[in-house]
Amino acid sequence: MIRITGGRVYDPANGINGEVRDLCMDGGSFVESVEGGRTIDATGMIVFPGGVDVHTHVAGGAINFARAMTPEDHRRTQAFIRTKTRRSGLGGMAPTTFATGYLYAGMGWTTVNEAAVPVLSARHTHEELADIPIVDKTTLTLMANNEIMLDQLENGEYERAKQVVAWYIWAAKSYGIKAVNPGGVAAWKWGKDAKQLTSPIEGYSKLTPGTIVTQLAQICEDLGLPHPIHLHCNNLGAPGNISTTIDTLKHLEGRRAHIAHCQYHAYGGDDWDTMCSETAQLADYFNAHPGITTDAGAVLFGDTVTITADGPWQHLLYKLTGRKWGNLDVENETSCGIVPYTYRPSNLVNAVQWASGLELLLLIQDPWQVFLSTDHPNGGCFWRYPEIIKLLMCADFRQECLKQLPDKIKGKIRLAEIDREYTLYEIATSMSAGPARALGMPKKGNLGIGSDADVVIYEEDEDVERMFGHPRYVLKGGEVVIEDGEIRETPEGREFLIKPACDPGIDDFMRPLFEECYTMSFENYPVELERIEHAEFADCLGSTRS
Amino acid sequence: MGGKVSCTLGEVKQRADFIVYWGGNPAECHPRHFTKYTLMQKSKFLPRGRKDRTMVLVDIRETKSAKASDIFLQVRPGKDFELITILRALIKDQNVSDEAIADTGLTREVLDDLVQRMKSAKFGCMFFGMGLSMTRGKHMNSAALLTLAAEMNAFTKFVAMPMRGHGNVTGADVMMRWQTGYPFGITFNRGYPRYNPGEFSTVDVLVRGDCDAAFIIGADPGGTMPQPAIDHLKRIPTIVLDPHVTHTSKLARVHITTAPQGIAAPGTAYRMDEVPLPLKPPLKSPYPTDEYVVRRINEAIMAKPFWLPDGSQPQMLTAQV
Numbered sequence: 001m002i003r004i005t006g007g008r009v010y011d012p013a014n015g016i017n018g019e020v021r022d023l024c025m026d027g028g029s030f031v032e033s034v035e036g037g038r039t040i041d042a043t044g045m046i047v048f049p050g051g052v053d054v055h056t057h058v059a060g061g062a063i064n065f066a067r068a069m070t071p072e073d074h075r076r077t078q079a080f081i082r083t084k085t086r087r088s089g090l091g092g093m094a095p096t097t098f099a100t101g102y103l104y105a106g107m108g109w110t111t112v113n114e115a116a117v118p119v120l121s122a123r124h125t126h127e128e129l130a131d132i133p134i135v136d137k138t139t140l141t142l143m144a145n146n147e148i149m150l151d152q153l154e155n156g157e158y159e160r161a162k163q164v165v166a167w168y169i170w171a172a173k174s175y176g177i178k179a180v181n182p183g184g185v186a187a188w189k190w191g192k193d194a195k196q197l198t199s200p201i202e203g204y205s206k207l208t209p210g211t212i213v214t215q216l217a218q219i220c221e222d223l224g225l226p227h228p229i230h231l232h233c234n235n236l237g238a239p240g241n242i243s244t245t246i247d248t249l250k251h252l253e254g255r256r257a258h259i260a261h262c263q264y265h266a267y268g269g270d271d272w273d274t275m276c277s278e279t280a281q282l283a284d285y286f287n288a289h290p291g292i293t294t295d296a297g298a299v300l301f302g303d304t305v306t307i308t309a310d311g312p313w314q315h316l317l318y319k320l321t322g323r324k325w326g327n328l329d330v331e332n333e334t335s336c337g338i339v340p341y342t343y344r345p346s347n348l349v350n351a352v353q354w355a356s357g358l359e360l361l362l363l364i365q366d367p368w369q370v371f372l373s374t375d376h377p378n379g380g381c382f383w384r385y386p387e388i389i390k391l392l393m394c395a396d397f398r399q400e401c402l403k404q405l406p407d408k409i410k411g412k413i414r415l416a417e418i419d420r421e422y423t424l425y426e427i428a429t430s431m432s433a434g435p436a437r438a439l440g441m442p443k444k445g446n447l448g449i450g451s452d453a454d455v456v457i458y459e460e461d462e463d464v465e466r467m468f469g470h471p472r473y474v475l476k477g478g479e480v481v482i483e484d485g486e487i488r489e490t491p492e493g494r495e496f497l498i499k500p501a502c503d504p505g506i507d508d509f510m511r512p513l514f515e516e517c518y519t520m521s522f523e524n525y526p527v528e529l530e531r532i533e534h535a536e537f538a539d540c541l542g543s544t545r546s
Numbered sequence: 547m548g549g550k551v552s553c554t555l556g557e558v559k560q561r562a563d564f565i566v567y568w569g570g571n572p573a574e575c576h577p578r579h580f581t582k583y584t585l586m587q588k589s590k591f592l593p594r595g596r597k598d599r600t601m602v603l604v605d606i607r608e609t610k611s612a613k614a615s616d617i618f619l620q621v622r623p624g625k626d627f628e629l630i631t632i633l634r635a636l637i638k639d640q641n642v643s644d645e646a647i648a649d650t651g652l653t654r655e656v657l658d659d660l661v662q663r664m665k666s667a668k669f670g671c672m673f674f675g676m677g678l679s680m681t682r683g684k685h686m687n688s689a690a691l692l693t694l695a696a697e698m699n700a701f702t703k704f705v706a707m708p709m710r711g712h713g714n715v716t717g718a719d720v721m722m723r724w725q726t727g728y729p730f731g732i733t734f735n736r737g738y739p740r741y742n743p744g745e746f747s748t749v750d751v752l753v754r755g756d757c758d759a760a761f762i763i764g765a766d767p768g769g770t771m772p773q774p775a776i777d778h779l780k781r782i783p784t785i786v787l788d789p790h791v792t793h794t795s796k797l798a799r800v801h802i803t804t805a806p807q808g809i810a811a812p813g814t815a816y817r818m819d820e821v822p823l824p825l826k827p828p829l830k831s832p833y834p835t836d837e838y839v840v841r842r843i844n845e846a847i848m849a850k851p852f853w854l855p856d857g858s859q860p861q862m863l864t865a866q867v
């Protein structure tokens with residue numbers, strides 16, 4: 001039992017904007033009142049719901065591949081020393097599992113969504129997630145290049161495709177669907193890509209990326225997934241890709257959707273020399289369509305390692321940078337690519353990317369629609385979020401940072417003309433309440449009675465970056481996990497998953513298709529529920545769980 | 547430059563119309579590999595199976611696998627790195643001298659033909675074995691081959707992967723990486739993971755006599771390590787968890803018999819392409835699992851006072867020294 005008294009509370013889910021209120025918690029949830037227990041005096045402090053990362057890559061084959069490729073970074077980064085209650089680990093570009101939990105919790109984030117899981121290696125992802133302490137987790141299954149599913153769409157078998165998707169979600173024990181470069185990754189299996197939404201995909205006669213986008217979004221609707229389609233659009237990173245992105249959004253019209261890391265999809269120009277920001281166009285679209293959400297995928301200058309299921313893009317990045325390249329194609333399902341990368345302010349392309357991420361966060365008016373993310377570790381590491389918060393809250397600081405960009409940036413970006421500054425209430429929305437709502441997690445990002453008691457308390461500080469980087473207290477499930485910069489407790493987090501309704505005949509349908517293209521036994525493929533540590537079921541919309 | 551461009555085995559089964567085995571003998575060392583994953587499989591893209599695939603074997607001697615191949619290239623011992631480097635040049639139409647080619651034991655005609663076939667493949671895959679990674683040049687050889695595969699993607703789809711040995715070596719590698727950032731050769735003697743193969747690898751630590759206890763699971767170093775390492779294992783308290791009596795268990799102070807993995811103990815094994823496979827034991831064993839024993843030992847250690855007094859150490863280093 002804990003009572004937090006006297007703090008200024010920012011709870012956008014309940015419309016509370018900086019009022020001084022008490023919060024009581026018991027048994028992991030907020031309650032009306034408590035008798036006895038600890039009281040935390042938060043007088044003069046700021047109280048937020050725990051952060052929710054809607055799009056990150058923290059566990060599984062891809063990030064573990066990245067760890068293998070960057071030993072030189074591990075050597076120079078911060079180290080966590082083993083104590084009686086804490087495991088050792090390393091921070092850096094691709095932190096180890098235990099360190100990932102400590103770093104997220106240490107900055108007040110208490111829920112993370114691992115955004116790209118191949119089903120074939122989902123067992124591995126869950127094993128890693130079990131080793132990430134403190135935070136709660138969800139996972140999304142990669143689906144837009146799954147050839148068994150694509151074959152159904154090619155043949156106009158929508159109902160079948162829907163059943164196949166439901167079967168895969170349960171096989172992976174995941175929470176929803178991620179679509180990466182629809183059709184483009186399947187084409188990459190032959191060394192090709194898919195750049196036009198309306199052209200047939202390599203290896204198919206009719207099926208186009210546009211059809212996949214529309215039908216997969218509809219499948220997510222029809223299955224009642226708590227989180228809608230989570231879409232990484234075609235043509236990521238390419239100059240002039242704004243037309244693809246807008247076209248994709250039009251294919252989604254009328255359906256719920258979350259557009260991942262929109263910064264990478266908002267460029268004008270014809271080539272690398274003429275590349276410029278087209279964020280205003282994209283922001284206008286979001287402003288006119290309140291039903292869709294996005295996360296920024298903001299870029300920060302410095303070293304990182306890029307990892308994505310978008311295999312063809314990573315091949316291009318390897319050719320552009322001449323740095324190391326990792327690629328792993330996963331049978332029938334997807335690919336993944338890894339390339340270490342350094343964003344430099346002096347590089348015109350990087351400068352456009354840096355500005356574009358911030359522009360989208362500032363030009364999309366409603367913080368319930370655009371969320372804080374760097375697509376960790378792609379645009380920068382998650383533990384650098386406080387730097388972005390400062391950039392959003394301080395227009396003067398942004399102007400200062402703009403000075404380090406090359407002169408030639410003039411006319412390519414519009415960040416200099418934007419004077420909006422985020423309020424604390426808007427930050428709380430963008431880092432917690434908004435992403436929780438988009439994920440369909442009503443008990444997260446919410447300080448109301450009955451919600452999960454995940455709270456972060458900051459000591460007010462003029463230096464916003466320091467304030468958000470070093471919370472005074474972090475509570476997870478009603479337990480103090482961080483206090484005065486020290487890790488107090490390291491409880492294990494929970495994993496949320498769903499079981500969409502599925503035709504009982506689907507196993508018989510899947511088996512022969514499966515045996516044709518996979519190399520493991522059909523019985524061994526689905527992850528057993530017992531393998532998920534602290535599994536927690538979420539309900540699909542309009543259905544009751546069987 | 548460099549890196550690793552790879553895929554899971556199902557991709558090879560489905561698509562690879564051009565397969566190279568370099569310094570490995572799958573016909574004898576991985577008997578089910580050809581039939582299950584590569585040469586013999588039919589797929590919707592390769593409906594005639596073996597007939598739709600070309601197989602090349604590169605090795606220093608004509609092994610049983612040569613019989614299964616369409617093309618056998620006998621490279622001169624110790625010249626793998628040079629041969630790979632020449633191929634990297636030839637695919638880019640760079641000049642290579644006749645002497646350099648002759649030095650590898652092969653001819654220009656043969657190599658030109660090989661390059662032509664590699665480029666006209668729809669999906670090429672190169673497997674490499676210990677004959678490449680454990681001979682002169684070692685990891686430089688593997689790195690060069692991985693780079694060749696990466697560079698081939700400028701022309702067509704190409705991947706490469708190592709043929710791993712038996713046991714769950716890959717699983718240990720994968721798990722150590724997520725917990726510590728490194729695959730092996732790790733020390734925790736400063737309280738956090740540090741990596742230096744050649745210094746912190748088990749064999750080096752033992753030969754130097756740097757450890758004062760050894761805890762060994764699922765391995766038999768007593769049968770394979772150099773004598774000074776074995777001598778040190780005999781000197782110190784060595785604890786072995788193994789279902790069987792082994793060289794190591796015989797020299798150990800303590801041998802705890804455990805249930806065999808996959809037969810009577812559940813878990814996860816990682817295949818050579820890092821695909822995790824569940825182990826579903828068909829039998830029950832009277833012996834405890836490795837996991838159970840390790841948990842019990844860990845609980846007993848946790849009950850002891852912590853090895854350092856409270857507050858005597860920082861929790862975190864912002865930069866390593």
Ligand SMILES: [Zn+2]
Binds near residue numbers: 308
């Ligand atoms: Zn991502």
